[in-house]
Amino acid sequence: MTTVNAPFVPPGSGWPGDPATPGTPVARTPQEVRELADRAPTLHELCARESVCRACPRLVEWRERVAVERRRAFADQEYWGRPIPGWGEERPRVLIVGLAPAAHGGNRTGRIFTGDRSGDWLFASLHRVGLAAQPTSVHAADGQRLLGTRVVATVRCAPPDNKPTPAERATCLPWLEHEVAEVAPRVRAIVALGGYAWQGVWPALKKAGYEVPRPRPPFGHGVEVELTPPAGSGPGPVTLLGCYHPSQQNTFTGRVTEEMLDAVFTRARDLADPPAA
């Protein structure tokens, strides 16, 4: 078993796509998350700071324990063991919001939705509709690229049972707020994967300057809500779309199908870049 880096990959040690360096400041409290997010000078530095955060003791303990114990199928692999920052284009037209990384997916590979079953479904769909360069996303050096698209999570660390607490979601919110604000000038379609992401993205949208409706519309697959973007954003409205999460529970039971995912992402793609008449 390879254990040289356990319980986590040191920042700036050569992991593909690692945005951090040994000097990247580390947030250890909710207040420090707020301060470091507020002062991040660029999207890249914001993601670097996200990727070394240690502000949620329960999640830090869990993500690092998983990285040491590992699943048998991955026992010979290094695990990332750190938060998963947003990934994709820096100036996207489509923004996809998920809940949190998977313990043996993103927490292993260091890239969002990469190396787990949900990601298999997500990237296959994104590829079919032209938003991803490859149909699979298996590790951080596999050459996958998102096209005009970025993916973020509402919570950046893998939680036990895939359930972050309300306090953990609140602690992680400044990272999401700033990432949404950074990409707002060009984004025209935002897809929330599942009800938790739907709930989690509203405060970030508000903080980023979007006018959001009150009361907030309920989540549903295919639901669309038109948002007024922040001042200074490009022309045209922004649409928030609901999409069932491609979790194993949803895909096994047929609650979400390939056709359903493709329909939402095709719609998002066309809203972001309307087809020529």
Ligand code: SF4
């Ligand atoms: S969940 Fe967010 S705030 Fe909490 S430790 Fe991870 S990155 Fe930091």
